[in-house]
Amino acid sequence: MEEETPTYPSFAPWDITPTTFTQLLSLYPATLKESYKRKLVAVAARKHRKHPERLNREDPVFDRQTSEYVKLDEWRYSTLPRVLREREEGKKDIKEKKKDAMHLKQEESYDSLFMHKEELVQLMEWKLKHGRYRPALAGMIKTNKPDVVRKTTCEAFKAFLDRPPIRETLDETFPKKSQDILMKPLRAVGTATASLILAVATEGKKNEIPFYSDDMYWWLCLDLFPGSEKNRYNYKKATKRTRDDGRLDVKYNMEEYRELYEEVFKLRDRLNNDDSNRQFSCADVERVAYVLRNFDVSGFPNAAEILLQYQVTVDEARKEFEQNKRGKKKSRDDDESEEEFILGVEPSESKKRKAGFGETGRGKKKKKI
Template sequence: MAKDAGTTAPQAGQKEESSSLQAVADASASEESTFHPYRITLPTFRRLLSCYLTTVEQVRRRKAMLKLQPKPAKGSKRTAEKKAGSAFANPRGAMLLQKTEFDPSEEKYIKEETENFLTLDEWRYEKMPGIVARRREKGESEFLTKEELITVMDWKMKHGVYRPTLMGMIKANQNKTVLSCASAALAALPTKVDPILAPNEAFPKPSIDAFGPVRGVGPATASLILSIATAKGNPSEEVPFYSDDVYLWLCLKDFPEPERKGEETVSKFRKPNGELNVRYTIAEYRKLWEASWELHERLNRDMDAESQSKSRISHCDIEKVAYVLSNIGVSGFFASQASEDILQMEAQADTLDETAAREDKLVVKKQTKTEKEEKRAKQTEETTVNRGRNAKRRKIA
């Protein structure tokens, strides 16, 4: 019976340890319970943001690979193109590729296409905003040239859905038209107005309308230009970009569920060619603008509550996270999350082991102390008995 009890004890301990590890995993999973913009946590947002560069690189690489796919058979071109567009745009980051092995020249093309876009992406988020900020500091009224507008449109089409007619319209503009309209838009931007407390006054409708004479520039592209122009300025004056990904996430509440682990899903709000099924009106942009500011304020309040000081969340950060969510399948988010969960579970297991070891030491220490006390008591008792015997012997003698 004693033997049976001895073998049961380790099994019980293993069961308790397994339950503890499962509890850690469940706690971690509960923290990642949703990507809903109303409930997404700051740590989840940050982890998604950290996946942006990987996502951009993978999406661009896959777009380059798509161009190298075999041409469809005669008579099936329209169907093949429709399927190709749907395969890329509708599933989140998914792309169905028939050809996955490429010769050295094709690999070189894929690499160059990817690297060129990463350079363009850096220009949109870092270089051009810095250039505009310096122009504004110097008091220059003209902050955007026609050539720069062409580059903006190049990024917009490569980052999202390609619309060839837009580039033709942009190139048809006169440089002086672009310069004057962009300057008027910048001058019309509201300043020193709280977008949360006074949204009607802070909403940049006059600046959006100022781009009316520029061909190919509607509310979405106008918001992109203003986003670039305000990215390095006063955070309260930053203008969100009306991107498809942000509108899907914040306004249409279309986003992947964490429990699906990046499994492919089809967005009901996209057309077969990948375009978003919206009209790109000023009213739609107002919804996005308000939703982006609400998320912006909530996340930064959470950040202010933290003891560690980190850079504040910007609208560009929200834009990047929306892009990651739209392409979650290639973002590496769930792979990194699994690694973090494993590390956390291992750390928890180490803690449990250390605690158990300390408890074992205490038990041994207590047992040793008890044994010493018992031995001392026994020695005292024997000494007392011996003294009594010696006393009797002396009497008899």
């Protein structure tokens, strides 16, 4: 009697249940710690390539740096959205009033929400540590003038349309205008960073804006996730959008972000209209995507078995994709020969060297005597 293949929860955006989503979300703190520490160890290992025996993987410095990053992550997901929300509502504590007095010029005032430069710099620090580190951006973001940051973010938040998105009006609620306002004057702010600025400022609003993260794009736009059975259908698209080393190969442009915005909307629309009465935010989707991207250290039940099964489907998809490519090429050659026969033309000569080429002596260089 054949052993039945075990079934696991679906992580597909079109199929994941609120229960599975909540379970993955609960694993985010542990996943963040393990994945970030692994990243630190990997960076240190590259520095010790010539003498790997000198690397101490249990060095307390890794734990200390991980703890610092966890605090930064909490600031990004909890503290900063709360500070911006209170600033917009006019609720300023003593610390906030001191910050305004220290940073705002005498004639400078705002009747709407804005962001300070130090907040933008710290947000960029989180972004670079959370994903792929680009040292140039860390330096460029600091060159923005404080008053330009405040003025630009204020204009972008004003242009934001806070209306519940529906399928028919996604083009209207998509924050293209706010994105453009942020990207033009601010250095180091592209589509992804602009989306992050809007994400922290719109959390809890009717029209929450998602952050354009690699993890989200992998999961929602390329349908790549542990246990995916759809790989054999989207393998061609996925290979075009990924590098040989596994990194995402995209342009981070408005078109891609528009695609992600719609996919996040569809997922939240389905989950939040379920009978569970649980409302999931864009930040929740972002964190679940991060867990799925770092699934091997997530602590999810049977994670190793799920990843093994996933790799099998990926390998099958790769073979099928390569076979289809070869089949199409052969079919194209056959079609050309058949067309020549129908038209009554002489078959085109092959570009390959004919037999006896060596005997004719053509193409051979004569030895100098």
